[in-house]
Amino acid sequence: xxxxxxxxxxxxxxxxxxxxxxxxxxxxxxxxxxxxxxxxxxxxxxxxxxxxxxxxxxxxxxxxxxxxxxxxxxxxx
Numbered sequence: 001x002x003x004x005x006x007x008x009x010x011x012x013x014x015x016x017x018x019x020x021x022x023x024x025x026x027x028x029x030x031x032x033x034x035x036x037x038x039x040x041x042x043x044x045x046x047x048x049x050x051x052x053x054x055x056x057x058x059x060x061x062x063x064x065x066x067x068x069x070x071x072x073x074x075x076x077x
Contacts, residue, residue, distance in 0.1 A: 002047040005054045006040075008032065008062040015040055017047055037068060052077055 002025065007014045011032050017025040028043045030036035044051060053069050053076045055062045069076050 002051040003054055004044055004047070004051055005056070006062070006065070007056050008065055010061060012036075013040060013065065015044070017044070017051075032065075037065070041072065051075075 001020055002017050004015050004017045009032065012029055013032055013036060014027070014029045016027045019025055025047065026043070028040065030039045044053075051074075053074050055066050055069070055076060057063070057066070066076055
């Protein structure tokens with residue numbers, strides 16, 4: 001299983017993928033727009049179907065991102 005942690009900002013999203021041992025597999029920063037979300041989804045797909053998304057939301061700005069991920073069938077924690 002791979003966990004993809006996301007730090008959302010107003011204008012960007014930074015994602016880091018880690019394996020079960022906590023080793024970093026990759027990192028990506030995209031814009032907070034629909035094209036950025038497509039890039040994020042395409043990047044994450046290379047880690048296979050068994051992945052979980054952990055989204056930080058300390059300021060309440062990740063709602064749309066979380067709803068979109070869930071709508072795509074993603075497991076979000």
